[in-house]
Amino acid sequence: MEKGQFEKYAWCGRVKGDIKEYIRRHDEIWPEMKQVLADAGITNYSIWNVGDRLFGYYECKYGAKYAAEVQGKSEVVARWNEYMDDILELEMDPETGAQSKLTQVFRFDS
Numbered sequence: 001m002e003k004g005q006f007e008k009y010a011w012c013g014r015v016k017g018d019i020k021e022y023i024r025r026h027d028e029i030w031p032e033m034k035q036v037l038a039d040a041g042i043t044n045y046s047i048w049n050v051g052d053r054l055f056g057y058y059e060c061k062y063g064a065k066y067a068a069e070v071q072g073k074s075e076v077v078a079r080w081n082e083y084m085d086d087i088l089e090l091e092m093d094p095e096t097g098a099q100s101k102l103t104q105v106f107r108f109d110s
Helices: 019-027 031-039 064-072 075-084
Strands: 007-015 042-050 053-060 088-090
Touching: 007 064, 019 042, 019 075, 031 042, 031 064, 031 075, 053 064
Parallel strands: none
Antiparallel strands: 007 053, 007 088, 042 053
């Protein structure tokens, strides 16, 4: 990773049930959850959906490993994951405890 360049992180998941409820919960994301993400160096975080499928993307100011470690140690993230468990299905990486990272297979820069 070059100096000043953030490591990219992408994940996928599935909504179990109503996408409107998933969106509502994110519209009301807890301030303490936002703080954990900021402390982890996560920026430019977006989540998209098509049908019941989700695609998340963020950039890691201090690297993906650091971001995963901060989130993995956070009681706030553990509570958030429990709160979302009834409507969200994610494959978790057993090593980091974070969402499994997608592998980038194409990139275009102009």
